[in-house]
Amino acid sequence: MPELPEVETVRRGLEKVLVGATLSHIDILEDRCFDGEPEYATGATIESLDRRGKCLRLVLSSGWSMLGHLRMTGQMIFVAGSGEREGGGHPDDSLHASLPHSHTRVILEFGDQGTLYFNDQRKFGYLKLVRSDDLNSDSFWRTLGPEPWDEAFNAQMLRDICQRRSGSTIKSILLDQKVVAGLGNIYVDETLFLSGIRPKRKAGRISKKALGRVVEHSREVLERGIAFGGVSVSDYVNAEGLRGTMQQQLYVYQREGMPCKVCETPIVKIVVAGRGTHYCPTCQK
Ligand SMILES: [Zn+2]
Structure with missing residues (x-):
């Protein structure tokens, strides 16, 4: 949990709001949930959103990709609009009202367009920056088998x-x-x-x-x-x-x-x- 359909659903939702948006700031609240140097992503525009298996990929204009591993309890929730958010609610509250909350690990800000919250109760999930050219040598990405709809899976x-x-x-x-x-x-x-x-x-x-x-x-x-x-x-x-x-x-x-x-x-x-x-x-x- 979550598996391919859940990650694909997140991908489709984020695709609608993030393509063309510029990442203005990254706030890392939990070090183990972010792997990479934020400066490789800050200021970059989201060119597209991709998925391989259960892994989400944000393709950045900087030549880097941000991989999203939701693992057991990860969530990626986008809230449109700018401005200071009060947050501090309980994780079980209405999600928009309470964000960020005690399970929020990384906050990606997109200027006036909105904010993407990476929440993970158990902290097994993470965001990771990988050079797009080096994706095929990423220890996780390169070992993945075919997608279920590939002809290679038969x-x-x-x-x-x-x-x-x-x-x-x-x-x-x-x-x-x-x-x-x-x-x-x-x-x-x-x-x-x-x-x-x-x-x-x-x-x-x-x-x-x-x-x-x-x-x-x-x-x-x-x-x-x-x-x-x-x-x-x-x-x-x-x-x-x-x-x-x-x-x-x-x-x-x-x-x-x-x-x-x-x-x-x-x-x-x-x-x-x-x-x-x-x-x-x-x-x-
Ligand atoms: Zn039966």
Whole structure:
């Protein structure tokens, strides 16, 4: 959390308000949440917003890129307009009224246009400046697998990986950002439900045809996640500070003990790859 659909929703929201805006000042309230020299970004204009997997990228006119890793509880919320903000509210208050608050780690000011707040309760998320030319050597960026909609992510490719790592569970393979970028705990559980495959199944024992279904359903579930503005079950909100509604659409994630929406069997929760994992014992084999 947040995964590809949540980060894509933030990206689309910020794209509307930030392209063409000039970054006038960076206020770093928590050192571990900002990596780089602010002067490489200050005074630069935002040329475009990009995304790879769960990582957001602001392309700056200075030749640098600002990468946004939301990790567990990160938020990027834009508030339009200038002027001193009172802030100091409680993080659970109406987000706009209370910003900045005790979870605000970095403040990016865009002159009269507005302010972007990077909030993160648990401080695992961060903003990082990387030279745009050096992006492909960034330790995180360069290891990412294909985007889910890339042709490179296909049944044959997934089959090859599953054969090489035949003893791994299918869930751990799909969670691996080097295999495919952007899937996480929620969307892997949903993908495997739609594919009729139990999360604990050994990768080497799944047919190429079934893996083709995994590829198709992962795209489908991510597209629905974007359409519903992401899953808000904990801290995730979009660039306007508003919650998504994809949680109402989920088949298995966080539905332990509730009836399967297809067959009414109670949904089971187990641990796979160290993560709380949900599946239907009837629909998934
Ligand atoms: Zn079922």
